[in-house]
Amino acid sequence: MDLSALASCLITPSCVITQTTSGLIIGLLLFLVAAGVSLIFGVLKVVNFAHGAFYMLGAYFAYTAYQLSGNYLIAVLAGGIGVALFGLVFERLLISRVYGSPVLMQLLVCYGAILILDDLVKIIWGADFLSFGMPSAFQQLPFVFAGGVVPVFYLFLIVVALAIAGLLGLLISKTRYGKIVRAAAVNPSMVSALGINTGVVYASVFVLGGFLAGLAGGLAAPVRSLTAGMGTSIIIESFIVTVIGGMGSVAGALVGSILIGLVRSFGTIGFPLFTEGLMFVLMAVVLVLKPSGLFGKGGA
Template sequence: MDLDALLGCVTSSSCLVTQTTSGLIVGMLLFMVAAGLTLIFGVLKIVNFAHGTFYMLGAYIAYSAFMFTGSYVLGVLAGGLGMAIFGVIFERVLISRVYGANVLMQLLICYAVVLICDDLVKIVWGPDFYAMGMPPAFQVPPLFIAGGVVPPFYIMLIVVALAIGGALSLLLGLTRIGKIIRAAAHNPNMVSALGINTTLLYSLVFAVGGMLAGLAGGLAAPVRSLTPGMGFSILIESFIVTVIGGMGSIGGALIAAVVLGLIRSFGTIGFPLFTEGLMYIAMIIILVFKPSGLFGKEIV
């Protein structure tokens, strides 16, 4: 434990700026993965344990598309689109068969998909780890803001993630389909009784969730290593985020993701050897006082 260092950091503007942006970037990428997870749970009451795999596949597809086209933007879009399609297939072929089944049966099916996809990645791309490399447009020196160091690439990531989060809220809040999705989350039978095609709706939700995870994987590919099984650590953190935020609450996921990012960035200064334990303690404390997460609906 190094509380002096932590105190020193929060009282210095350069450290505060640097660590806050680093917490934000970790948090925003996490939010994109967690948003899909929480959306799927909110509407379908499905806990998608294969969500980390969406992220992994998105990163690999983006990597290949980048290698093929040389364009980072196309790479990211390919990752998002590929995972939207994958999400629909996953929902139609597998998940649709276990709606209403026990959560453990869903867990089993998702686990099987994780196993299969990790090996498929190994077969298609090989067991080596890859790095996409920084797109030339972002191979520039970092900016200095109030004495803190902030790379332009990360500013772009934060802006893009915020934009996507904003678009998602607008979609859910203002459009007709968004209203239907929210209504379905509230009362699926009612939506179905109103003659709305729930099959299409459920596929759509998985497409959006998959796309978000795929985009996150693609966006992160220039700076993170691609290995089979890379989705797992993201999955665990996304679950912490969705549970703390309240399962089904996208706003809650945003706040929890940022909080988690900040715990990591300041925890590494104050408690360098126990950062991970800190995240679990935060989760337990929040659940003890708010048994359905910060913004979750009470389950009765």
């Protein structure tokens, strides 16, 4: 534990800015994954433990697309769309068979799927760490705010992720599709009785979740090293986020993710050995004080 280092960081503007941006990046990438987990659970009542593997696939798809095209925009879209399509197949083939099953059954199916996907990634892309490399468009001098260095790519990531979060919020709260999704989360049989094919709604939510996770993978690729199993830590953090923010709430996922991101980035300075542990402490505190999560309705 190194509280003096943390204190001296907190009174230094440059350190605050550096740590805040890195915390925002961790948090916003996490949000893209956690929002999918939360949405899928909210509507389908299925815990997609394989969502971390979706994020991993997004990164690898983006990697290959970048190798082929050299265009980062195409690479990110390839990650998003590739995983969205994969999500569709995954939902139809596996997840649709465990609707209404006990949680452990769902987790078991996802566990099997993760084992397969991690191994497939090793077979296709190799077992070693892969480095994406910074796209040339972002190889510029970093911005400097009050002495704090912020790479251009970090700003880009923050803006894009926030924009996606905003669009997602609008999609869920303002559009007809969002209305149907929210209704299906509350009362699927009524939605079905009104002539809406809930099977299609379920599949579309899964595809949307996959798209977000794939985008997250593509966006994260230049700042993370790619390896089979890279999805594990993010899926566990997503669980923590959904517990903190409240299951099924997009706003809760955003707040929870950013909290986790900041805890992680400032935690590395104050508690270098216990950074991960801090997240769990945060989660335990929320659970004790407000078991339904910060934005959750109903009891946990």
